[in-house]
Amino acid sequence: MVELLSVAQAVDLVLGYAGHFGTEQVPLAEASGRILQQTISAERAQPPYDRVMMDGIAYRYGTGSVLECRGVQRAGVPGQELAEGAVCLDVMTGAVLPQGADTVVPVERLLRNGKQVQFEEGYTPEKGQFIHRKGSDCAAGHELLSRGLRLNGPALAVLAGNGHATVEVAARPSIGIIATGDELVDVDASVRDWEIRRSNEYALTGALVSRGFTCLERSVVPDDLARTILALEKQLARHDVLVLSGGVSMGQFDHVPKALMKLGVERVFHKVAQRPGKPLWFGVGPEGQRVFGLPGNPVSATCCATRYVIPMLLAGQGVVRPETYSVQLAAQASRVPTLTRYLPVRVTHDESGRAMAMPHPMSTSGDFSFLAATDGFVELAPGEGLAPAGSHAVFHGW
Numbered sequence: 001m002v003e004l005l006s007v008a009q010a011v012d013l014v015l016g017y018a019g020h021f022g023t024e025q026v027p028l029a030e031a032s033g034r035i036l037q038q039t040i041s042a043e044r045a046q047p048p049y050d051r052v053m054m055d056g057i058a059y060r061y062g063t064g065s066v067l068e069c070r071g072v073q074r075a076g077v078p079g080q081e082l083a084e085g086a087v088c089l090d091v092m093t094g095a096v097l098p099q100g101a102d103t104v105v106p107v108e109r110l111l112r113n114g115k116q117v118q119f120e121e122g123y124t125p126e127k128g129q130f131i132h133r134k135g136s137d138c139a140a141g142h143e144l145l146s147r148g149l150r151l152n153g154p155a156l157a158v159l160a161g162n163g164h165a166t167v168e169v170a171a172r173p174s175i176g177i178i179a180t181g182d183e184l185v186d187v188d189a190s191v192r193d194w195e196i197r198r199s200n201e202y203a204l205t206g207a208l209v210s211r212g213f214t215c216l217e218r219s220v221v222p223d224d225l226a227r228t229i230l231a232l233e234k235q236l237a238r239h240d241v242l243v244l245s246g247g248v249s250m251g252q253f254d255h256v257p258k259a260l261m262k263l264g265v266e267r268v269f270h271k272v273a274q275r276p277g278k279p280l281w282f283g284v285g286p287e288g289q290r291v292f293g294l295p296g297n298p299v300s301a302t303c304c305a306t307r308y309v310i311p312m313l314l315a316g317q318g319v320v321r322p323e324t325y326s327v328q329l330a331a332q333a334s335r336v337p338t339l340t341r342y343l344p345v346r347v348t349h350d351e352s353g354r355a356m357a358m359p360h361p362m363s364t365s366g367d368f369s370f371l372a373a374t375d376g377f378v379e380l381a382p383g384e385g386l387a388p389a390g391s392h393a394v395f396h397g398w
C-alpha cells in the first residue's frame, strides 16, 4: 500500500505554490483589512514639536507661583516667545510649547484674577510636566509598519498620520468556487426528498470573505465528464485559484481529477493522511492557477479550506502573522492511529487566561448542522489511544 502524504508534507507542497498575487495601490479609506506591501516610515519626528498636553498655562519653572498671563498660545499656530520673568501664556492641548517655557500647569490647579494667575494652595509643579517632547515617540525615518501587516484601525491612523493618501497592498486573487454533484440544488430552489441544498460554497465564501478575499465567483458543474471539462476550462481562464468541492473520491461520477488532468492541471497530490478530508486533491494549472479539489462532505470541505486554502492565499499575500495558536484540550479526545484528526472545538478561556478547547466531535463528516457552535478545530497528530485533557494542540479558526 502506498503511504499517504502527511498533513505537514501536504501543507508544505501547497505553500510551495503560494507564489505572490501581486500588489495594487488603493485609497487609504478603502485599505482596511488589506495586507500592506510596503514599509512605512515616520514622515517626521513624532511628535513634530514640543506638544502641550493639558489646557492650562505654560511658564518657565522657578519663576514663582504667581504669574502674569501675557496672552494665549492656541493649537495650529507657530509657537510664541515667552518673555523673561514671572510670566506665562495660556496654552491649549495640542499647541506648540511657547519658546522659553518648560512647564505646563493645568487649569484645575490655577486661581485667576484678571491677568494674574496663581497656583492653588500647596500645589508644586514638576519641572517639564505635561509636555510631549518633540521626537519622543520616534525619530523621522523610523520604521512604523512593515510588509505583511493586515491593516487595522491603528495602522490606518499611522498611514494617515504620515501622509499616505494611498497605500500599496497585496492584490486579491480572483477565486472560483465550484460545486459538483447532481444531488445538489440551489438555496432558493424547491428541494425533493433525494436532493440536498448546496452549502459548501457558502461555507467557503464565509471563510474567504472574512479574511478579505472578496473576488469570488460561485458556479456549479453536474456529474458529467464532458460538461465538467467545459465548465472547468471556463473557470480556469477566469481565475487565479479554483476551489472545487465534491467529486474527488472513488465514485463512478467523481470526474473532477480526470477533468482537471485533461485541462492540463498538473496533480501535485491526491489524498492526505487526515480525517476528515482524506481525498483532498491539489494541482497547478497551465497558467499557474492553484486548484483545490476539496472533498464534498461539508465538514471535510470546511476543514480542508481552513487548513490548506486559506494559508496558501494568505502566504500569497505575504501575511506574516500566523492565524493559528496553541490551546489545551478541555476534555480527552481520541486520536486516529494513522491519520491526523481535525476535531471541531469551542475555545474559551479559563480563570488563569489559558485557551481551553472543548471538543465537539461531529457524528460524520457530513454532519455540519452543529459546526457553527464551534470556533474551529484542533489538530491531533496520528497516534494510538487518547489525547488527555490538558494536552496542547494547535487551533485553526473557521
Ligand SMILES: Nc1nc2c(c(=O)[nH]1)N[C@H]1C(S)=C(S)[C@@H](COP(=O)(O)OP(=O)(O)OC[C@H]3O[C@@H](n4cnc5c(N)ncnc54)[C@H](O)[C@@H]3O)O[C@H]1N2
Residues within 6 Å of the ligand: 179, 180, 181, 183, 184, 196, 197, 198, 199, 200, 201, 245, 246, 247, 248, 249, 250, 251, 254, 276, 277, 278, 279, 294, 295, 296, 297, 298, 300, 365, 366
Ligand atoms: N470507496 C470510497 N468511497 C469514499 C471514500 C473512499 O476513500 N473510498 N472517501 C470518502 C470520503 S472520506 C469523503 S470525504 C467523500 C468525498 O467524496 P467526494 O469529494 O467525491 O464528494 P461527493 O461524493 O461529491 O460528496 C460527498 C458528500 O458531500 C455532499 N456535498 C457535496 N458537495 C456539496 C455542497 N456543495 N454542499 C453540500 N453538500 C455537498 C454530497 O451530497 C455527499 O453527501 O467520499 C467518501 N467516499
Ligand code: MOO
Residues within 6 Å of the ligand: 274, 275, 276, 277, 278, 279, 295, 297, 300, 365, 366
Ligand atoms: O474523510 Mo471524509 O473527508 O471524512 O468524509
